Amino acid sequence: GAGSVANTPEAGDVEYLAPVTIGGQTVNMDFDSGSSDLWVFNTQLSLNTLSGHMAYNPAQSSTFQLLPGSTFSISYGDGSGAAGNVGTDTVNIGGATVTGQAIELATDVSTSFVTDTQSTGLIGLAFSKLNTVKPVQQKTFFDNALATLPEPVFTADLRHNAAGTYEFGAIDSTKFSGPLAWTPVNTTSGFWQFTSQAFAVGGGAPSTSVPGGQAIADTGTTLMLADQSVVDGYYSQVQGAVNNATVGGVTFPCSATLPDLQIDVGGTMATVRGDDINFAPVDQTGTTCFGGLQATTVQPQIYGDIFFKSNFVAFNGGNNSLGVAPH
Numbered sequence: 001g002a003g004s005v006a007n008t009p010e011a012g013d014v015e016y017l018a019p020v021t022i023g024g025q026t027v028n029m030d031f032d033s034g035s036s037d038l039w040v041f042n043t044q045l046s047l048n049t050l051s052g053h054m055a056y057n058p059a060q061s062s063t064f065q066l067l068p069g070s071t072f073s074i075s076y077g078d079g080s081g082a083a084g085n086v087g088t089d090t091v092n093i094g095g096a097t098v099t100g101q102a103i104e105l106a107t108d109v110s111t112s113f114v115t116d117t118q119s120t121g122l123i124g125l126a127f128s129k130l131n132t133v134k135p136v137q138q139k140t141f142f143d144n145a146l147a148t149l150p151e152p153v154f155t156a157d158l159r160h161n162a163a164g165t166y167e168f169g170a171i172d173s174t175k176f177s178g179p180l181a182w183t184p185v186n187t188t189s190g191f192w193q194f195t196s197q198a199f200a201v202g203g204g205a206p207s208t209s210v211p212g213g214q215a216i217a218d219t220g221t222t223l224m225l226a227d228q229s230v231v232d233g234y235y236s237q238v239q240g241a242v243n244n245a246t247v248g249g250v251t252f253p254c255s256a257t258l259p260d261l262q263i264d265v266g267g268t269m270a271t272v273r274g275d276d277i278n279f280a281p282v283d284q285t286g287t288t289c290f291g292g293l294q295a296t297t298v299q300p301q302i303y304g305d306i307f308f309k310s311n312f313v314a315f316n317g318g319n320n321s322l323g324v325a326p327h
């Protein structure tokens with residue numbers, strides 16, 4: 001059946017956590033449509049590493065089975081990572097259930113995961129070809145669930161500083177306004193990748209030549225990382241915006257009125273609200289603010305939580321497409 005869980009932003013909307021039940025144990029996890037491993041803090045880790053975290057205890061699960069000889073090792077865009085061994089167990093997310101799901105048990109996690117005490121790990125929702133388990137690659141929860149879900153979809157409804165929803169197997173049309181605009185996904189990269197080659201600022205004339213012209217939908221990335229041409233075009237319309245090498249990106253006066261950004265998603269222009277592009281103050285006085293839209297020099301572009309806060313997104317694993325609508 002379908003499954004629906006509330007998600008909660010950590011402070012500053014840095015990441016979004018939702019409950020996952022593994023072998024009867026419920027832990028909060030970071031749902032990441034930009035990777036394909038489900039790994040957890042677990043009782044193999046040292047007490048120092050576990051301090052403050054929830055942990056999955058395979059010994060307490062009657063349905064856990066070790067996958068002898070299987071290991072995983074994953075690194076994320078910010079250089080953080082985890083590694084360990086692997087078993088299987090039953091996973092239930094708001095009622096959507098998979099038996100025999102690969103559960104990757106970290107024996108080593110990078111420092112930033114240790115300090116992120118609200119997160120018990122990640123659940124990857126990109127395509128299974130990116131899964132890092134060896135010698136036999138494993139499938140994502142969504143991939144395993146596809147055949148039994150009422151509809152082959154999951155949806156992300158992420159909000160600024162408020163609870164949202166992750167849903168598997170159904171599209172709740174009360175969560176967005178207007179029709180979903182569907183675009184085909186190119187699965188070659190293993191990401192939810194689509195064409196994005198135009199943008200406009202504050203309803204102005206669109207530019208239609210973004211280099212590379214590709215983007216991925218990535219719920220695990222906090223910001224929206226776009227081509228330099230998009231970033232320059234946008235912040236040229238923001239008084240006082242500067243590239244602030246000290247803090248590592250574009251800042252502007254917190255008092256600035258930020259225009260909306262219109263961005264191409266497979267031929268339909270989606271809107272990212274200006275308010276959502278004001279990400280956070282960088283100073284104690286709240287004078288200088290850090291932009292939620294920043295540049296990436298690599299391709300594809302990465303549309304993270306800043307994009308999701310303005311747009312409800314449906315991920316269709318039946319026909320490999322993305323549906324987007326304002327919310």
Ligand SMILES: O[C@H]1CN[C@@H](c2nc(-c3ccc(C(F)(F)F)cc3)no2)C1
Pocket residue numbers: 015030032033034035075076077078080081111112113114116119122218219220221
């Ligand atoms: O790799 C790409 C796939 N999706 C993006 C992603 N990044 C993280 C992440 C989460 C938590 C942390 C930490 F807690 F700070 F360690 C670090 C990175 N989760 O998804 C980037």
